[in-house]
Amino acid sequence: MIHDFAAEAADPVRYAALEGDWWLAIADVIGSTRLAGEGRHRDVNFVAAAVVAVLSRAIQQGDQPVACQFGGDGAMAAVPPGRQDAARDALAALAHWAGEVMDVPLRIGIVPVRALLDQGLEVMAALQDVGNGNSFGLFLGGGVAAADAWVKDDAQWRLDPRPGPLPGLEEVSCRWRPVPPHRGTVLCVIIDAVEPGAAGVAAMARIQGEIERIVPTAAAAPLGGGERMVTRWPPTYRSLLMEARASRSRGAAVGRVLKALAASATLSVLLFMGWRLANFDPFYYRRTTAERSDFRKAAGGPRMVLDVSEAEAEAIERLLAAEAAAGVIHYGTARADATTITCLVGDLSADQHVHFLDGDRLGFWRASVMLKAMKAGKPLPAPT
16 A cells, blocks of 8 residues: 555555456547547546446455546556456446447557566556555556557457446536646656666666655645535536536436435535534545645556646756657657546545546556657657
């Protein structure tokens, strides 16, 4: 379990190496360029969060949390032995719902860790503790990027969509307003090592340390301590529509929309008036929403959404450019005018909730476009 991201997230000792009877489940949105052009950025984030919600529920064994990670326009999970069929069913149902109901096509697949190990590609997984039993999955090793590429490039690893139940989908929502930067700009960063194995992991640890010297990433949390977060009343039509489409029936959709309107109104009034309601403390909820956000993670290498000054952003980009020129890393960055929040709220009375961040206008996806161009040796896209 990782408690201090800056000190521990790049340390392989904190991770468990997955054995050959594990699997990696992969989902990513197809056609992000089209969806971004249509202004449907939040739809993409909503579907990616839905993958985490449903897949986590499907592969969980008892009360043991699972390593599952939101990626902006997709998600991945470490699937324990014996849960691969449940993962396949969940992925297939997610892809059917995303394509048919949300008009956000998903590419889905599952890769045996044994196949990665046979290619000399290690996969290490850990859980980042964010309080009260809530956690995020973190990953190290060259097998993570390889599994993602295999699902994209080779049909043998992919799955076909088909209808099925989607327990957990009801927990996804996105009603907070995008949060403008407090320090200057929102910088989305993704980094992969060129070398596999221990050399690549060591390079990631060193570069993470260099970034921490430019700006302590804990101080660059885009939501601050929650005080920057503002409720929206009424919620946007788009956010309500997405929640309605995540319901099992028309009647359930109406009920969910009414519940969303009531909850948003209540939270807005309580925060504005400074009130608490029975056992619900809106200020605690807002603060823990910020604390339980995934603005820092690892998926082979670091993935971060940071609120930084222009000077800090430029220093990070110079560092990464120098490391790339030296053949150590591939990377992608993107600027954003705000940070978006997609929520996964389970049993609120039991304080079970986590929150997924992205740069506005799909910052992670735009950074990934640069990363992919760099890996392919193509001209890099213009800075965004």
